[in-house]
Amino acid sequence: MKTILNYDNFLNEKYLEDPEYRIRKFFVELEKNIRFWFSEGSFSIDTELFDIDIETTNNIEKYLKFDFQDENFYYQVIFIVTLQEVEEEVLDECHIKLKRYDIETGDLLREIGEDVDIKNLSEDTVLELFGKMDEVSDSILGEEEDEGTLSDDDTDLEDTDIF
Numbered sequence: 001m002k003t004i005l006n007y008d009n010f011l012n013e014k015y016l017e018d019p020e021y022r023i024r025k026f027f028v029e030l031e032k033n034i035r036f037w038f039s040e041g042s043f044s045i046d047t048e049l050f051d052i053d054i055e056t057t058n059n060i061e062k063y064l065k066f067d068f069q070d071e072n073f074y075y076q077v078i079f080i081v082t083l084q085e086v087e088e089e090v091l092d093e094c095h096i097k098l099k100r101y102d103i104e105t106g107d108l109l110r111e112i113g114e115d116v117d118i119k120n121l122s123e124d125t126v127l128e129l130f131g132k133m134d135e136v137s138d139s140i141l142g143e144e145e146d147e148g149t150l151s152d153d154d155t156d157l158e159d160t161d162i163f
Contacts, residue, residue: 019086020056026091026118027054027064030079034066037123046070060084073109074101077126093117096126098133112136 031052038049050067064079080095097113112133116125 019083019091020062022086022091023062023081023083024054024056026081026094027056027062027079030064030121033123037126038068041123042127043068043123069103072103074103074106075099076101091118094121096129098126098129100133110134 031054034052035049037043038047043049047068047070050069052064052066054064056062060083062081062083065076067074067076069075076097076099078097078099080097081091082095085093093115095113095115097111099111100109101107102109110133112129114129114132116129
């Protein structure tokens with residue numbers, strides 16, 4: 001006797017999720033979360049979301065980037081997923097890169113990046129990374145001041161390697 005499949009099972013019977021599909025699916029869900037962070041979450045206070053861009057045309061690296069601004073700075077947050085890191089069944093981790101720019105000049109002031117487990121990815125994860133960026137930058141400034149080598153020309157962290 002032959003079994004009859006319902007419509008959904010019939011359509012998906014021979015369909016397998018490839019890594020690119022899982023990445024796109026992750027980015028679509030992440031975009032929904034980001035919009036929520038800026039409408040009802042911690043980012044909704046004194047910040048303005050400008051743009052969310054999903055780029056999946058690159059052969060190896062796929063990314064989601066969003067830009068926002070607060071009273072003092074302009075920010076870019078980039079979530080990067082490499083196809084080589086996607087396992088057969090599960091998308092485990094991504095790389096988050098944060099950049100802070102001066103509003104008036106557009107100069108890059110600080111940046112930091114970190115690999116994060118996707119199952120632990122949340123608004124708090126991004127906020128913690130912003131805190132780490134401030135700690136690393138403050139410690140670099142503190143070390144330069146202790147050495148007595150900080151001059152007026154050295155106060156910009158643009159050329160400082162944070163990674």
